[in-house]
Amino acid sequence: MKTLQPLLGVLVLTAIAAGAYLVFQHPAVNRLSKAPTARADSKTNVRSNTATSERHGAVLPLRSSPTDTNTIRRAEYRKKLETASNYYDFVSSIIESARAGDSDAQYYLSEALNYCNRGYRAYFERPGHTRTVDEALQWASVRPTVSMDDVRTVYEKCHRLQEMDPSKWGLADEWLARATNAGQPAAEATTAHMLFVKQLTERAAAADGRASAQEPKGPRQDPNALLRTAVQSKDPEVLFKIGELQGVLADSRDQPPESDPTGSSTHFEDTLAWWLVACERGLDCSENSSWHKSACTNQCPPRENGVEYIRRVAHESNFYDLELRAKDIREKLDANAWDELGL
């Protein structure tokens, strides 16, 4: 037995070292630990303290590192997608996992394909003609609300993918449907979003005698039910999408707003509160994050990050109120009070 003790000690030390590596060096966790975060996920045993995140300019408690393997895997995929400079390589790297049934790979595959489809429709594809990158930049240069940087980014990330036969990868909507049916939370929230958009655009589709362009596939067709399921993951992407959907969610509630019958002034504040919580829980809210770039197109101060943006925009309406709303959302998430989140 004595001979085994040194070996046991080595094993224990190795296990501690591996755990420490996972917590502090794992790419996904490392990225998340840099984000301004708040609270402990209920599934995790977390340490927390308060500190100022200079990167995000907000005084927020540091968040725990996720130990749930699904959370880590999703964070890895998300990180890979966010940092990919060429989506052909990204798609190539995950296509086999997606085909093998990995719902996270399926979702992020659909995200990459959707990003390129949407970007090419916006900047390059016109009836009977596909613009060159120079033509697209020329077009953008006389439209102040179009970001030339985004035109370049879409081209750089997508042109190789767009030049390929799309049947090689499959359709984005089909991958999304598979991920949704498998219960991937961000996929569920994205499908819910598509279902709401379908309602918003079906009148146009009918006027033009065509099917809705945003027709989601798959058997799960109740957007509110999808969101109620998705939010239980507490996935930051889900929280962000719920924030984005506040306008239509308010319309789907069976109780009128208490203080403001029209509700129009409260939607964006609710949106910002959800986005703030999403940032705290690991969403990329850096100055180069995609959502922050969308919000800012040529309009934000240099080096402003997402949380700073939220604070600046909310300042007019009262940042203190926003914090109260965010606190309310945090508490309900932490208490697993799904029925009280207005979904």
Added chain:
Amino acid sequence: MELIGVVRKTLTSRRWKSWLVSGGYSAGVVFVSCGVPDQAMALNGFTQVTTCASCYTRADFVASGIQAANSIARPGTFLVISNTYARSAFVAVTGEPAPNCYPSNGCNPYLINAAGTAETQGGAAMTSDSQLSLLDQGIFAVDRKSPTVVTLSPQYQTSFIGSLDEEVGPGIDQALANKGINWITLPLGAIVLVKFQDGTRAAFVKTNSQITDHWAWFGVAWNANGQPINRGGGLIQNPNTSGTGGGSFRGVISHGGSWELDIVGVDLCTMYETIIVDGEVVVQPHDTGWEPC
């Protein structure tokens, strides 16, 4: 009180055009009676326009529709518009007029076995309360909570006809920015009425918060003559089939929007639509609207 605008939509025969009035003041959540009856004869296929003080859910609208049908002892389709919230519903009411019940014999006419269903403009049963807002926006062509109208710079697109959302969208962002509005601060589902250089008009809806592709046509547009058109510029056929009908509605709602709706139908149904926001005529029909029946 400050005059902030009027949105007026009229389904009427030519002979009733003189009924059109305008006006509207920012006065919180207020319904303004316009002096014309708020329930008239059936529009087409017995469609009638009625209002309710504070309908919010589908159940509220159905109850209001049944009440309206009972009051005239006649089943049919009722367009019910909330005075307080930016919500509307078509309510299809069934039932049989009570036999031998006439005011002359001291009986208030009513329907036996009256039942109702909230429907979309296409006649399908509504499946969620959010469709009440969508129908309201379809009827008024703007968001009654906050009517927003912009003029598109011709450098983005000169006409709605044959346009692409991808070309119009950046122009909407620019036009909103010119008004001091950042598009991302508008809620998903927000409606913006867009005026084009050639006189065409169209409503667009915000569908997401991504940098591209966040505006989509909402399905409502007019040519320079105020006639409803599709994306290709073709006239949209009058969905009404026959008959007479009418009703009217006019109101003011807070947050910078006031609007007006008059619906009167007689023998020749034609749709005329006038929209005025912030004192500016946004849609003004010249000669013909939707016709013939």
